[in-house]
Amino acid sequence: MVSLPKRWARSVGLKPGHQVALIPQPDSSLLLVPRGEVKVDVAHEALVEAHPSMDPEAVVRDFISRYLAGHEAIRVRFHEGASRHRAALKEAIRRKLMGVEVIEESADELLTQCLVGYVELPVKRAVSRMSNLAHSMHRDAFSAYASADHGLASEVIDRDDEVDRFYFFIVRQLKMAVQNRALSEEVGLSSPRDCLGYRLVVKSVERVADHAARIACLALGLEKRLSLEALSRASKVSELAGRAYLRAMEALEGLDVEEAHRCMSLSAEAVRAGRSAVEELISLGLDARSAVSLSLALDSLRRIAEYGADIAEVVINLAAAAPTTRAWAQEARRWVGIRWP
Incomplete structure (x- = not known):
């Protein structure tokens, strides 16, 4: 006792x-x-004031900040002349925030509630889903670029909103876990240090998705397929970058330091291949528009590989966080x- x-x-x-x-x-x-x-109770009802002088995006950002702070209910008060802010906010909620539903609405107020919690979708499971989605975006974005498939490119761009939904949801859980130690294990993490590590990981995953969407946007600008010679170099960089990212996430799942080190070597190889491909663009005889497009695509592929290395570095740091203390605890x-x- x-x-x-x-x-x-x-x-x-x-x-x-x-x-x-x-x-x-x-x-x-x-x-x-x-x-x-x-x-x-660490999250009471929050209030967002929407004034007509405010930019609608500012109202959206204020709302998201309350969501990330862990508030279950968020009330938005629209002052006279701010009706245009309502449509922008509701669209942002639908596209960007997971589990947020409008439960009350009047001419001058909007009350929302978050209906999905950490029990239904703990951090590690959410990160896994987010990671798989970002990887599929990268794979399909390059496929769309290589084939100049505008339909597939548009689908990839739409998927970026789903990644953002996971990103904001996970950051919300991590902030709540840091503020309330009792929630750390409930969300699937053992310490505030883990919360910091996963915060860095999800930001890297979100940036991988952003660069995949960027490649998809470049695909929309292509009027025809690039030459096989030009695409063969880019395809190699894409394959290396995708492998580096996937291996980093696999290393995270088991806190596998050896795999993390291999991932960082693979990422460095992808970066070198990307830079070499950019240097060889002049010899390919592409028109200026195609050359710029391919250069930007290669830059995004290089960045994806670098984000894989960032995740691997987090794995190494987490694994080094007093393992004997963890086991003893x-x-x-x-x-x-x-x-x-």
């Missing part, structure tokens, strides 16, 4: 029969965390009942 201060227990809503976790920390201290059915963690003093 462990006796807890009555005032603290009441402040966090603990009652007889509730559970807490004693989690050893790297500095040899113990972290006491309420668990189970105990809920600490897992062995030492115990559930304890509550006895009132």
Whole structure:
């Protein structure tokens, strides 16, 4: 039995029969965390004021900031003359934010609620889905570019919104986990350090998707296919970049340091191949428009490889985060009942 201060227990809503976790920390201290059915309210209803003088994008950014802060309900108040902001906000919610639904609406107000939580989609599962989506965008974007397929290119561009939805949702969970230690394990992470690492990872994945969308946009500008000679160099860079990115994500899943190092070597190879291909553009005899287009596509492929290396570096750093302390914490963690003093 462990006796807890009555005032603290009441402040966090603990009652007889509730559970807490004693989690050893790297500095040899113990972290006491309420668990189970105990809920600490860290996200009350937030308010966004939409004035007619504001840019609609500013209202959208204000709304997203409340969403990322972890608020479950967000009320938007439209002042007279700000009706145009409503359409922009509702479109952004539909395209960019996962699980946010309008539950009340009037002439001057909009009330939304986030209906998807960390239990339904924990961080690691969400990152996996986001990563797979970004990889498919890269693969299909280059395919669209190589074949000048405008239809496929448009589909890839549309998929970028879905990646953004995962990105904002994951960042929301990570911020909530940092603010409330009790949520760290609930979202599938073991420490605030992991939250920082995954924050860097999801930003890199989001940028991979952005560059895939950029390649798709370049494909829309092609009137015909480029020569096979020009595409063969770009195809090699694309294949190397895709492998580097995939291996980085595989290394993240198992915190595999050796795989992370191999990924960084593969990324460096892709970067060298990309630079070599750009240097050889002059010898291909392309017209100026095609040469610029291919140069920009190669730059995006190089950046995708570099983001794979960034993810691999995060893996190495996470794996080095006191592994003995992690193992000891897992062995030492115990559930304890509550006895009132």
